[in-house]
Amino acid sequence: MSEAIIQVDDVSKSYGGVKANVDISLQVKRGSITGIIGPNGCGKTTLFNSIVGYHPIDKGSIKFEGKEISHLLVGDIARLGMLRTFQQTRIYSKMNCVDNMQISVSHRAESKSSMFVSRKGEIRERAEHLLEFAGLYSKRNLISGDLSFGQQKLLEFAMALMNEPKTLLLDEPTAGINPTLINGLIDRLRRANEELGITLCVIEHNMRVIMNLAEHIYCLSNGHMLANGKPEELQNDQRVIDAYLGGH
Amino acid sequence: MSMNKKTMFTYGGLALFGILGPMLFPQYTLSIAYLWMMVLMASTWDTLGGQMGYNSLGNITFFGVGMYVSAIVQISFFYDGGVGEYTSAMGSIKPEFTAAEYFWGLGLGILAAGIVGLALSLVFSSFMFGLRGPYFAIGSLGLAIAVAEVTITIDYVGGASGISMPLFPGDIEFRSTFFYILCFAFTIVSHFLLRWLYSTQFGLAANAIRDDEDKAEAMGIPTLAYKRIGWAIAAFFMGCIGAVAGNMAGFIDKEVAYPIPTFGIFMVAMALLGGKGTLWGPVLGAIIFHVVKEATWTYLLNLQWVALGLILIINIVYFQQGIMGWLKTKYPELFGIVVDTSNIADDDEKEVAR
Incomplete structure (x- = not known):
């Protein structure tokens, strides 16, 4: 159960002069809950959009279950079993x-x-x-x-x-939800992962949520992959703290 | 497809009117035939326009193409010279068709009209569905104008001078009744097909495309396939009814076949008036529109367009969701729509507590 269901290698994406993603690589293991964090505008949603086929990527490779999907369209990727939810519901x-x-x-x-x-x-x-x-x-x-x-x-x-779906990409699932409901939502995300066997990849700003939920976390900053590791490792990583945790 | 009492009553009333109408008021037979034709046009327009939110202004294309295809089939099947010779004689050749030849020709013509309309819609689908919103509306209008203009350049179908349709083998009353039955029958078939269609996953997918097409794509709904099917159904029926209308008119040319400013716009107006995106809205809209149209043509001549314009303005300004939409908001319980009376915030807490 440890093989990568999503494998992203050296993916770059620019909008005009803005380099939203630069040489991003990450792995989402089958059956896991993976987190993606980073300050606003660091390219998290762009990365999601690249993975699910919203726009063509400039370079790199994205594989889903070993199959190259970077050239496929949104609908085709969804029908392979990879879905996303939207930041704006x-x-x-x-x-x-x-x-x-x-x-x-x-x-x-x-x-x-x-x-x-x-x-x-x-x-x-x-x-x-x-x-x-x-x-x-x-x-x-x-x-x-x-x-x-x-x-x-x-x-x-x-x-x-x-x-x-086999994999679900959630873009800020707890944004705008009141604190009491958030607990219920975390519980349901976990149950979906454990009981239904759905691999989750979650963008989240709420540190309490993501540190509790995810097994492995990637941190983006200014379009670059800054660090990745277990929640406790990231919490103690000075670069992450500087870029993000200490940023407010 | 279960029906409640109200629905049964409505169908009963419409059936009674459909059958008794032309018997009691034979002078209005053709007018009621046009009424059913308009119900069909508005209802099939709504498949794409109302249910999916793709406002086509070009459905009249299939009507015109169907009319011409039927004429070609009807004439060339039983006249050795073919349509070319027939039309180049500018009506001086009037081949006598036997009754059997006429009805066979008409049947095959209507079928061919439907099939060609459907095929044409698939060709259009291949490039038109890259457009959305107002671009699709204007693009489809452009298609109708283009096809109409291309038609009159083809000498084979008489160019700008049109085609006289084969003469009906029977007296004038039988002729009216015959075409009336065709219009009524096609309207019934299309209505029940759409009724069934909207009760399946197709209806939900269509509404999903209307509400948020990008979301539908992201959820893996094959949106293009649904849009294609929706337009193809409309095109098939528009082709068939175009063939019938051409024979009712007796003579076809660009104005008869591609009535863009009248039927082309009416079908949209009727669906909007009755309430787009509902099964009954276009039916209701078409009936009201037709009655007002006929009444003003008779009693308010010269002001008929003013009256129709007035209806449209009132409709657009005050009842944007049409009559059915207005009723749904006013009396939701009649439509099985549940209104939440509980305190939503309260409910959240309860859910969490569970």
Whole structure:
């Protein structure tokens, strides 16, 4: 269980004159929870976007389960089993929660006939079960755009689970969520990892969260990979403290 | 596809009107036929426009192409000289088709019209779906104008002077009834196909594309395939009904086949009026629009366009979600929409405590 499910090697990406990522390499081990930290604007989200195929990278290689994916499009990568959630939560805001869940089923084995399957039965049961897991069961028939921001984050997370991904990239899952809900969310992230076997890669600013959650953490700074290691190692790394922890 | 009492009642009422209407008011038979045609146009427009949020202004293209394809099939199948000779004679050749030849030709023509419309939509899909929002709308309008202009350069189909359609083998009343039944039947088939379609994963995927296409992509939904299918269904029915409309008109040219400023815009206006993105909105919109249109044409001549414009303005300014959308907001419980009355913040705490 220790082989790398995501292998990023020497990836660079610039926007015009801004070098957002320079020679970034990292590994996410199958079944692990990996963290990515770094000050605002250091290139974390750019790295996520590169991995899931939002834009072409300038150089380097990105492999998912040993397969080169840096030339694939977003939809193709998602159908391989690697999903991401967004920093700015994105759900289908005019549909109710159950519908949001039901359309999030895996499209890995999509065929013409699965486009036209009925919405009742097994899919609906699983949708309701996962809404219960996310603590949204009582909201299941509400229009999702009417939910509070924190609940929308939970819904987006539940939608990702509905897809049964192998790997889930979470962009600041606790941003904007009140402290009491954060504990529930951490617990659910852990359970998704342990019980459902989903590999997680998490961008996070909340140090308490990421230090508790992740087994291995990468720290970016100004587009460069600054350091990586176990949470306790990073906490004591002077470069990380200078760049980030001591920065406020 | 379970139906509740209200829905059954609505279908019963519409069926009764559809069957008894032309019997009780035979002078309005063709007008009611056009009513069903408009219901079909608005409903199939809504598949892409309302359900997926891709506002096509070019669906009329398939209507016109269908009309011409049907004419070609109907004439060349049973007239040895083919369409070229027929049209270059500018109507001086009037081959007599037997009733059997006519109906076979018409049936094959309608089928061919649907298939060619569908095929054309797939060709358009290959480059049009790179466009979004207003760019798609204007791009599709451009397609309709371009196809219309190309059509009149083709001498084979009569160029700018058009084609006289084969004469209907029967008296005028039977002719009206016959075309009425065709319009009614196509509308029923398209309605129930869409009703079923929206009840499947397709309906959800379409709405997901409407709400946030980038998210849908990121979740692995094959968005292009869904958009293709949505447009292809509209194109098939628009092709078929175009073939029927051409035969109803009796003579086709650019204006009849590509009525961009009328039907091309009406179908969008009707869907907006009734409420886009709903099964019944376009139906309701088309009925109201058609009734107002016919009434103002009869009683307010010269002011008919003013009246239609006024409806559109009221619709856009005060009822942007259309009648169905307005009803949904006003009486959500009628539509099975659940409104949260509990205190949301309160609920959060409870969830955490559990």
